[in-house]
Amino acid sequence: MDANQALLSALGARLREARKASGLSVSDLALQAGLSRRYVTEAEAGRANLSLLKLANLARALGLPLGELCDLPLAAGRWERIALVGLRGAGKSSVGRELARRLECPFVELDRRIEERSGLPLGELFDLSGSETYRRIEREVLEAVLAEGQRQVIAPGGSIVNAPSTYARLRDACRTVWLKASPESHLARVMNQGDQRPMQGRPRALDELRALLEQRQRLYGRCEFQVDTDGKSISQVASWIEDHVFEPERA
Secondary structure, eight states, X not given: OOHHHHHHHHHHHHHHHHHHHHTOOHHHHHHHHTOOHHHHHHHHTTOOOOOHHHHHHHHHHHTOXXXXXXXXXXXXXXXXXXXXEOSXXXXXXXXXXXXXXXXXXXXEEHHHHHHHHHTSOHHHHHHHHHHHHHHHHHHHHHHHHHTTOSSEEEEOOGGGGGSHHHHHHHHXXXXXXXXXXXXXXXXXXXXXXXXXGGGTTOTTHHHHHHHHHHHHHHHHTTSSEEEEOTTOOHHHHHHHXXXXXXXXXXX
């Protein structure tokens, strides 16, 4: 991808993210900005060479300063990094390892790095130091990982979406993919890994998981890409990401 196309793609991703955050449909945004629906669709796909006036109209319709809409991550490394987002049991670790193997690049699990940095298992870190300390270490670890190279597959913890600035940094620095799955699949995968904790003393664990997914759906939806992993093998999901996320950027 050349620099011009990278800029248009980054702008399209920022526009799509801002529209979703505002709760507007493509048609609503087009109407409020005085543009055609097709034009907005092309802009979000990175295929429209937007003029300054059209950008200003879009920013106004979204209730954003023009400078904020155009504050783009232009570092080339963003196009070489992929972050897999989702709840535990989405397949981030297994898909991440397979994808990294195919792309011949490092695979990094942020939670493991957090444990290494703190010297504590995550559960003890939360119990002893609280969520604020965890969030601080999470942000520090993310910055350290991003500094390690421009070609990586990263799997953050599922709750990173609850840390707005850290989640925004992840989306700015990486192509983000939400690995979607049903609550039943999430729970089954975790238990198949031998982890019975989700069910211990929690007879309504599945209902709680459904509620958590519903609560985070809008936040996970801010990822650039989404893939439903239900009924798909690790290889199939990794192939989808190669075809839809990574390969277009190498063309």
